[in-house]
Amino acid sequence: xxxxxxxxxxxxxxxxxxxxxxxxxxxxxxSTLYTGQELLEDLLPSNLIDINLPCGVSGLIQRSLIxxxxxxxxxxxxxxxxxxxxxxxxxIADPRVDLFTFSGxxxxxxxxxxxxx
Amino acid sequence: MPKTVVSVKxxxxxxxxxxxxxxxxxxxxxxxxLPPDIPSTNIAAIVTAAGGELSTENVPCSDTQGxxxxxxxxxxxxxxxxxxxxxxxxxxxxxATTIRGILQTTGNEVVCIKLEGEFFxxxxxxxxxxxxxxxxxxxxxxxxxxxxxxxxxxxxxxxDGTNPAGGTVFVPIKAISNNSNAPATKFSTIWANCVGxxxxxxxxxxxxxxxxxHRRFLVTTRTKxxxxxxxxxxxxxxxxxxxxxxxxADILTCGQAIAVLNGVYCVGYRGExxxxxxxxxx
Numbered sequence: 001x002x003x004x005x006x007x008x009x010x011x012x013x014x015x016x017x018x019x020x021x022x023x024x025x026x027x028x029x030x031s032t033l034y035t036g037q038e039l040l041e042d043l044l045p046s047n048l049i050d051i052n053l054p055c056g057v058s059g060l061i062q063r064s065l066i067x068x069x070x071x072x073x074x075x076x077x078x079x080x081x082x083x084x085x086x087x088x089x090x091x092i093a094d095p096r097v098d099l100f101t102f103s104g105x106x107x108x109x110x111x112x113x114x115x116x117x
Numbered sequence: 118m119p120k121t122v123v124s125v126k127x128x129x130x131x132x133x134x135x136x137x138x139x140x141x142x143x144x145x146x147x148x149x150x151l152p153p154d155i156p157s158t159n160i161a162a163i164v165t166a167a168g169g170e171l172s173t174e175n176v177p178c179s180d181t182q183g184x185x186x187x188x189x190x191x192x193x194x195x196x197x198x199x200x201x202x203x204x205x206x207x208x209x210x211x212x213a214t215t216i217r218g219i220l221q222t223t224g225n226e227v228v229c230i231k232l233e234g235e236f237f238x239x240x241x242x243x244x245x246x247x248x249x250x251x252x253x254x255x256x257x258x259x260x261x262x263x264x265x266x267x268x269x270x271x272x273x274x275x276x277d278g279t280n281p282a283g284g285t286v287f288v289p290i291k292a293i294s295n296n297s298n299a300p301a302t303k304f305s306t307i308w309a310n311c312v313g314x315x316x317x318x319x320x321x322x323x324x325x326x327x328x329x330x331h332r333r334f335l336v337t338t339r340t341k342x343x344x345x346x347x348x349x350x351x352x353x354x355x356x357x358x359x360x361x362x363x364x365x366a367d368i369l370t371c372g373q374a375i376a377v378l379n380g381v382y383c384v385g386y387r388g389e390x391x392x393x394x395x396x397x398x399x
Contacts, residue, residue, distance in 0.1 A: 014242075016241070017248040017382045018248075018353075018382055018383065051353050052352075052353050053337045053353035053354070053355050053383070055239070055241070055337060055382055055383035056238070056239065057239055057241070058182050058183040058184075058238075058239055059182065059183060110144075110180050110182070110183060111183075111242070114242035114243055115242045
């Protein structure tokens, strides 16, 4: 089974369903506390689904949160909804999170021209 | 002598676009390895026969990462192979004949040519998939029926691998189904248009080997045994839908019809492959 976003909304408003969630740890400090998924499960409880056949989209690099947790581990975690003040407030209030960055989505032209037409 | 890696590009605005089976022209890049015994002076002629142009830079806005183009694979007596991406389906024999002639100039005979179909795993945007939280009927048998059903027979099929292209051959198919004597319920409305009725004719025996793999859409759906059940847990299922028509417009129409079926959330496509393509050449 693969963890996927039930729906991922692009910056252009187009929605893709069952897009696999991207999560990776990007610093060498191995976390014994976090996988990144638990944060996502709190932020997007109704938009995550375990699915045996996800639907990858070429030319779309999902927007992501770069999060430094309180054990010094740093994760890049895909995020399906548009960034917002509410999301920032949630992360600021989360005791697990030390720092975070919003990293924007990339839609390559090969995908963009298809989703716009 | 080192091998030469030849980069090829197909660019619509240059008149060398890659025409997909679903009838749209896209920019795409490809490459092939030229065996060391073939003079590099022949590269341009091979690329021209393939319908592309030589590339020394990245193709702008390429679809390369979204799939792989169809190819003609030339297997030579020495054992090495040359796998050339080809821009269109309608003149495969001419391209194969020209490239074979070039590859044989050194006396190393081309003994076999295979057609490998294009593969594009994600065509949702092109076909108009818009998942709306609907579910299709599962292809699993309903109720207590323990037996998985299949809908199998022979179809009349317009092939890429005939001379001329688009000729009719008879192809056996076997599709998983929840019905004992009909295609899967979730494809019942598109089956006649995409696949057609079975013909009362036996496909040619091939000794158990599949020399021709028909073109097909790869369809992923959210399903339930009872599609309207509010309590049943949904599953995901991947099915293949054969496409009998050769014409690009008809393949596109089939894909668009699949895209709007209940439960469909992902549609890909694999083109026809034919391992005996060399038999078609004059």
